[in-house]
Amino acid sequence: MIPVTKSKTHALTGAQAVAHAMKQINPDVVSVFPITPQTEIMMQFSQFHADGLVETEIVRVESEHSSMSCCVGASAAGARAMTATSSAGLALMWEILGVASGLRLPIVMPIVNRALSAPINIHGDHSDAMGARDQGWLQIFSENAQEAYENTLLAVRLAEHKDVLLPVMVCQDGFITSHCVQNLNLFEDNVVKKFVGDYNPKKALLNTDDPVTYGPLQLQDYYFETQKQRADAILNSKKIYLELGKELSKVTGNNYPLFEEYKLKDADAVIVVMSSTAGNTKVVVDKLRKEGKKVGLLKPRLFRPFPYAEFGKALVGKKYVAVLDRAENYGANAPLFGEVKNALFDSVVCDENKNVPKLKSYIFGLGGRNIFESEIEDLFNLLLTGKFDETKVGYIGLRGEQK
């Protein structure tokens, strides 16, 4: 990576990377509650606070429910508010997630993805974020610490944009990303400060000369229109995401597409997978490409709003596509698989050649179970044979299962 602006390389974990982003953002209010593996972010941020490196008002709440409630109050009051969570913490917030987006409050929340109970498990999978995917929050998934850092900066601008005004989750994989030390380029404070800018909301509770009622009762006569406005705003946010991404590129030299295409153009066999596993998949793609095999990766970044048309365009015409979900969706298509299938349906209907890829859903890595490069390699080789049963969900790394 060649940063456009000066940066320094540090050895940091994904959690520390996000804490550094928060230090540079210097939010007005941060609510803090521990949960593994997110706690690493807030411990680091609390140390920055203790050392006087941020001007933030920290509220050390007694639950994640109060954490999100506090952020709602702070954001409506006119402050830039942040918190972070994982797993059960996100589940406990669920009720207030919808309040945050329904009141159009631009709260930014790093998520360190972790499995949901039961059985209890502290390790990384995507079941927490997937359980909260339809609450009107934007969701950006990060492959590594560098992406988590930069996505957090992007999220602040995105959330607060006048045509968005919605909260944003920035996801990274529990432990794999959050606790592993990686090389990280941190940009200078003043550069970041300039990019994120100031938050000046139109209507704030603390502007007591212009009183506003937040969170009124809306009945059959108005509720429907309000929901439509929120639905429109999140759809429009895709465009704003790309615009702001271009602006951030000028600072970082990196790109912020809706999804990353890795050796995808001429690929016959494609794996769609997000977050840290996309990094492993790139290594396998490189290896197989050297053997002359036409394989590629599509790595989703923006999961909400889901870019259906762009996905369809990128995948239509491919021969074989495997979608890897790190979450179950009991009784329905796995979350990412379902979206990809939807996207392809739209595209295929419009595609005269009807080039429908043979599409298969795989579940992997639940509760932090490792996925190995050899397993990804085996999967690519299987895809290339075309001899797989796409009517059944495949499980990778599960005892007693055939791919």
Add this chain to the structure above:
Amino acid sequence: MNYKELVNKPQKFAPGHRSCAGCGFPQIVRTVLASTDDPIVASCATGCLEVTSTIYPFSSWKIPFIHNAFENSAATISGVEAAYKALKRKGKIPKNKKIKFVAFGGDGGTYDIGLQSLSGALERGHDFVYILYDNEAYMNTGVQRSSSTPFGASTTTAPAGKVHQGKEEWKKDIMQIVAAHHVPYVAQASVHNPIDLSMKAKKAFECEGPAFLVVLQPCTLGWKYHPSMTIDIAKMAVESKFWPLYEVENGKYKLNYTPSKPIPIADYLKPQGRFKHLFKPDNKGLLEEMQKKVDERWDELVKKCE
């Protein structure tokens, strides 16, 4: 403040809201909001007060107001107050501008589902006033039993029937729970005495740190009495020693009113339909038990005030 001063204060809670005829909380809200001249920001739990005062596109609130959810009025105001501190520190709010913060909640949203949120906010020491309007059941959803519902009261989830005689547990003592947080000011008031309520609200606004007021608010629908009797019923609660007016200021207990001729608890219960079944001959024992409990709790309180 006397009555004249109180009614001549600027109106911060506008009429036109849709609370029931005879509802007690509009008077509580108006009195509390009139008890400081500083700007106020309010949060409110889901409940009767919130649903009757903010039916979009109308709002009775002439001050900044936020409703978040049922159980988090205190956590929400924590965020607002934290924002105030942060923005003041950063110079976005002028240094000399004072803002007061008040959180409203009913008994369901405070004694029950919001207790944790309240406890957290009290412990953290946010500078805010919590006003609990206590109508002793989940009235907004149709009179269901809460931990504030008094012993013997018939509610829709603990009704009086052939076998059970309404609530079989005693009312939770929220004053002691809040006082145990050692916050600067905790007080119990009643809607029938606005001068006492206003004095307490003023103290609550003026003290630094968390302050808490629980105000008895008879509910015409849930308690089943004629709408014209709200103030009389509230007064009888105090005259029967069921609802003592008292305060705990920096740990010091003070009784604000001692009835010169206390009335029996039965006199307070009699006009209320929710206690009708207690007056059946078979339930005489329950009434006696209640009288005993009221006397015990009063004596305990008097000792604390000595």
